[in-house]
Amino acid sequence: MGLFVSRRVPGAAMRWEYRREATRNGGERTRxxxxxxxxxxxxxxxWLASTYFKRPAAATVGPAAALASAPGRPRRRLFLSRRVRVGLGVWLLVVAGLVAVPATGGIDTTRSPFLAGLLVGAVAAGAGGVWGVRHQIIKGVEG
Structure with a gap:
């Protein structure tokens, strides 16, 4: 879900550098x-196939990394890209439609294979999206 938390030491305002590396498993992450x-x-x-790293900017720019005061809190708590928000919206509309059509009597739902198919389809769509993101991270595709 893009949940990433970075805490700062109170009273020690400095710039940080961040880096993301594609790591497929725990062994590769350790290496x-x-x-x-x-x-x-x-x-x-x-997150997924990415490991995030940080270091003080002083490691590369020296004393220029110091800040007069710590930056304020961001306005948003959750940062999702436009692409992810659109994908989630489309997925929710499809699932809502699949639930609404049987509720109106448009499809005979008395057979359990229909409900099983509905559940499997919704799970597969979500899992396919996660797999796609992970695959792009490992291949180094940005976007």
């Missing part, structure tokens, strides 16, 4: 983490 640790990167989150 990448060990490689990046030498340059000051520390893991700060993971």
């Amino acid at each position: 990448v983490t060990a490689e990046l640790a030498a340059d000051g990167w520390e893991p700060c989150g993971q």
Whole structure:
């Protein structure tokens, strides 16, 4: 769902650098983490096939990384791309339509295969979307 939390130390305002690496499994994640640790990167989150790292900007720009005051809280709590929001909206409309049509008597739902198909279709659509995002991350496709 794009949930990513980064906490700052109170009273220590500084700039941070962030990096995302594609990692397929725990072993690869451990290897990448060990490689990046030498340059000051520390893991700060993971989602699907991505592992996120952070390090103080002072590691590359020195004292210029210091800030006079910490930035304010973001207005939004959840950050989803336009593409994800549109995909979720379309998926919800399809599921709502599949539920509404039988409710109006347009389809005979007395047979259990229909309901099983409805459930399998909804789950498959959601899982297919997650698989697609994961596949694009691993291939390095941005967009």
